[in-house]
Amino acid sequence: MHIIFGLGLDSRRGPSSENSFNEPTLGPMGLLGLLETYLGLARPEVSxxxxxxxxxxxxxxxxxxxxxxxxxxxxxxxxxxxxxxxxxxxxxxxxxxxxxxxxxxxxxxxxxxxxxxxxxxxxPGQAERLAVVEVKLATERTPIECVRLVDPVETFPLAWQKVLALLPGVGQWEAQPNGHGQLRALQELAGRAVHEGNLPGTLPSISDGSVTLVQATSRATAEHWLSAWRAHDEVDRLIVCESLGDAVDATLVATGGVSCGFESPSELRPALQAVGLALETVWTPIDTGRLVEFLLHSIGPFSRSARGRLAKAIGEQPGIGGEAWCTARQEIAATQNGEKTVEEVAFWLEGERWSRDAGAPVDALAVRVERLLEALQHRLTGDANLASIYVPAIEQCSAVLDGLAEFKRQGVPSLLPRQVEQLISHGTPTGSNPAAIAQIGCMRSAPAAGVCVEPADEVIWWMPSTPVLPQSLPWTAAEVQALQKLGVELRDPQRELSYLARQWLRPLLAARRHFVLVLPPPGAEEHPFRQLIQKLVPDLETSCINLDSEVNETYVGMLADPLARLAFPETPRVIELKTPIELPRDPQSYTSLTELFNHPALYAIKRVARLRPNSIISTEEDNRLLGTLAHRVLERLFAHADALAWTSQHALDWFRANIDILLQTEGAPLLTQGAGVSQQRFKTICESAMISLLDHLRSAGAVSVRTEVEFEGVLGNVPLTGKVDLVVELQGKRTIALDVKWTGDKRYAAMLSEGRHLQLALYSALIEQKEKLPPVALGYFIVESGALFTTAMDVFPAAQVRVPRSGVTVNELLQQARESWKWRASQWEAGQIEVVADEVLDEAQGPEGTLAVEGLGPWHFDHLVLLGGWEQ
Known part of the structure; x- marks a missing residue:
């Protein structure tokens, strides 16, 4: 057996043009494993x-x-x-x-x-294993006949030097120039410069095309050029890519090429994220963001569909145990194997949790890892693709279990989150990216310059930039001296650095016909190898090919068929259809009516074509969540029939006794670490708003309050539906309709003053149609400020009255809404759907008697792009 051995060759990848039987190319771990196998010392791998x-x-x-x-x-x-x-x-x-x-x-x-x-x-680590191998080699032989070292023997640790001294035929390998013509001249000149430590001379230029420099302003441009170049000229090609090789592979595959098999950090692989997310379920307070990741992740310990239902519930009400959560749980129980899945839900998400500051018991963590390991093992069916995905995750779980078992053996009672994260990190196997596969027909590849030990007709060194330099010794001079006195031979960073320059030559020396240096985008750090060839061939940089400017020229333009540039279509003013369109007869809400009146095309996309963007489940703290929680506080408050009779202190005591339960079930983002200020602010605002609202209601003589009251009715001949936040009942069957907003004093006060309170007018119509009397007052209650804005002069003594300057009444607003419906219906009857953009609002106004057409907010941009709103 003839072995090629080098310090960095464990990372070497194929395919190889010189592979032959019994001539492996190995790094330290590869050769160690081989020796242990032949000497009968093989053992299970230790994490x-x-x-x-x-x-x-x-x-x-x-x-x-x-x-x-x-x-x-x-x-x-x-x-x-x-x-x-x-x-x-x-x-x-x-x-x-x-x-x-x-x-x-x-x-x-x-x-x-x-x-x-x-x-x-x-x-045992590598040193202990080598010591046992050394003892065995002294008395036993292996099939190894010779070992060629691609690195000087003095660069190997002492333990390896002792083992190599016992192997037969150990000799040194030296990289030799393989090129011809001017490429050969550059190789020889660069070799002399590195070995002699000075500049032996220069080359005036390289005119035979054997050395090429290319550069683009973006990595994506260079990746597409590489794909086209590879397809244009099929040669024996080696690509050296020390970073972001997975991005190169992704572009090659996307453009019809084949993957070289470069790996990205294994922690990013979905299967290797499962254990971290699973152990996140033990902590309190709940991190709803991580909880959603656990539920939506492609790999989990129980049914993916069940996890999806629960994720949607958390997106609606961020927490565990709320109404949405319980509904989802019931739906899961009704499915096939539902009871078993519900038991899994209870174990993973509804069981005991532990404080992040105190830590979780080692036994509890081990039980969760064992359950996940069992679930992953059940998914192995013999399919090779599934094995490539799940086996690394199974190895990771086993390694974490080993670590937890060791902690338990030592009597460690609990672990903190940081310790768990580090344990998972150390248990993560390397080289476990199932997507990093070298496909048939791929280019030969190398993840580092030092592993280029075989020649190739063309060598492409991909964007060398900031080099990884040898680390300095982390010990003091006295410590190093003391170790040396004990016979310890430590690595020499200075010697490693000088030898690193020789390794940087290997890609250049390996090229037979063509060497291509793909430079990183402008502004990146210059690699020492680039600086060297700049000195050796001063004119070379001036001939660097700019891929961006050469797109239509011979060098780049010949690599792909030119495509005619197409401009984005302009946003139409009116969509002209050949047939009449009937407006939907479903019950309309305030939201749907405002969309129809202000942007019919948006209404058509959402309400007729029923096109919806992908939903992104989010549990972030925002005004929407705060407003929803404030509504829930008021809903629970007025569920008590005697709430209006409570004193302010009684109301505060009730709130403080119940708010934490509400946050746990529906507002968990406010309980996460770092959200203490936001949580306290929310509680303070709610307390103040609750007392303010009770004072307003008592002053108006309220006798009861109903929350989230649903009404059905009509607007002309249009079915209408709505849900009123607060319906306040006064003496004599009189009512008040209030809409609760989290914030927006200026906005909602202006809506009343300008007579644009269509939402309140629609509520008034619905209440009148059902209860035969219109509300005596309409208004907006703003939670953040505790302010109440109303048009009624004599109902709420402390309210801020805003009378419409135009004198418009509720009935007039409703009549304008009916006219707007008729106007839009007539347009649709004529096959016309108007596209209203903010810049054409003046032109988009309707006939006299209709509501003013207003712009819509940015939350509609995902739909407007469908209409040609490209700049949105």
Whole structure:
């Protein structure tokens, strides 16, 4: 067996033009696994989460409050353990035996104390595994005949150097120029510059087309060029992409190409988000945003349709246990296997919760992970595609369970949210992106310059920019010196940096015929390799191809068929139809009438064509939520028949005793961390508004109040429906209709003053038709200010009276509404649907006797785009 071995080759991807039997290309973990297999040392893989939690236990065991890591351990236990474990593993790879003399620096001595109990107790890392392999190799042979090192042997940790010394035929591999002509000249010149450390000379230019620089102002433009270039010229091509390779793959696939298999961070994969969202259900207060993510996520522990119903309920009433939630629960129970699903809902969402400050019991967390693991395992049916999705998530759950089991073994009673998040992070497997598949016919690819160990006819280095440089040693000079005295060989960042420059040459040296450097968009940091070739070929940058300006030129224009540019259609003033249209005869509400009167085309889209935008379930705190909660407060208040007789203190006591339950079931966003100010403001406003409203009602002689009262009636011959927020009953069967708004004093006062209170007029008509008497007063109650605006002069002594300046009455408003209906109906009868934009309001006014046509708010933009409102 002939092995090619390098420090970065674990990340190397295929396909390879030189693959042959018994000649693998391996990185450290690949070769270690191979040696363990042939030496009979193979063992189940141990998760990082288990090793971190195991080491954390030993740190706590030795922590007396005075250790150098004590404060960090208290603030971030899992993160501290993970960092110190990396120190320990690096020392072990360098030859540390776990001891330290009494005169050693403090941190080294204290970690040596930890190592006395940790050694042999925590799961072995790479250093311990190599030590066992070294012992076995001294007496046993493997099928390996030779090993070619693509990195100098001195760059490997000491533990690896010892193992390599026991393998046969270990030799050095050197990258050699593979090009021809001027490309070859550049390769040789660049190699001399890096090895000699100075500029050996320059090339006047590269005129044979063997080296090309391209650049675009956006990554998307360059990605589309790459797709077209790949299809235009099929050659043996290698693409080197060190960042955002998944975006390149997405564009290649979208434009008819094939994916190279670049991976994005695995935490973004849906299957690997499931455990984090599942464990989010243990905390109080509820984070409704995360709760909705848990319910809408593609992978969850119970029925997706059931989770969808519950998500809609939370979107309507953000909380658990409210009316919408209970309705959804009943609907779930009525479905097939509904009772079992309801039990799952109760377990995951309605059970005990724990404070984010105190933490959740380890046992409770483990039970949830076990339930999720069981649900994921049930979804494995033998389908390879499903396996690629679920297996990484199953591995993640198993790793988290290992970590929780270790915590339990150590006697840790509970974990904080931050600790849970870190445990999940350490339990997340790498290389688990099922979408990152190298498809048949793809370009050869490399995720780093250092893994370009095979030549290719064309090499494309994709947007090298800010390089990842070797990290400096995190220890003091005294600590480094003490470790060296103990025989520990630490890495040399300066040597690593100098060697990194050689690795940056590999993409250039691998090119046989053509080397393409795709530069990042202007403004990005210049990569050292780019700076090098600028020095070697000063004229090269002037010939850089600008993909944006070359779209219609030979180099870029030949790659795709030109398309004629089409302008967006202009918004029509009137949609002309050949046949008459009948207005719907369904009961109309105030909202639907205002849409018809002010924007008939919008009404047609929503009420006739019944086109609706995708609904986005949101639980954010906004005025809509606050207004809904305020309505619910008043609804519950006046559910008490004697509420009008309560004193102000009685009302306040009732509110303070009940508001938290309302927020938990319908206003959970106000209970989340960071929402304390908003919550207190809401409560203060509601208290003040409630007392103000009770004072207004008592002063008017109210005897009872009905809330959310539904009425049916007609406007002329048009069926009409409406729900009045507050119907106040006075002596003598007199009534008052009030509409409750969260905010908007200026707006609603102006509507009354200008005679535009059509909503109140419609309520008046509905009440009169059902109860035979019109209300004696109409008004708007503003919760935020506690103000009451009305047109009645003698009903509410403390109200702010706004008499319409035009003198318009309720009956006149209703007559104008009837005329507006007739006007729009006549237009529809003629096959005309008017499109009203804000800029043509003056031209869009109706005939005399109709309501004024007013503009609509921005909340209709998603529909207006259908009518050509592109700039919206």
């Amino acid at each position: 990082v989460a288990r090793r971190v939690t195991g080491y954390l236990g030993h740190l706590r065991q030795h922590d007396d409050g005075e250790r150098f890591y004590s404060e960090s351990l208290h603030a971030d236990s899992v993160g501290t353990a993970a960092k110190l474990l990396t120190w320990r593993d690096e020392w072990r790879l360098g030859g540390w035996t776990g001891s330290a003399p009494d005169d050693a620096p403090r941190r080294l001595r204290e970690l040596a104390h930890v190592e006395r109990t940790a050694q042999g107790d925590i799961a």
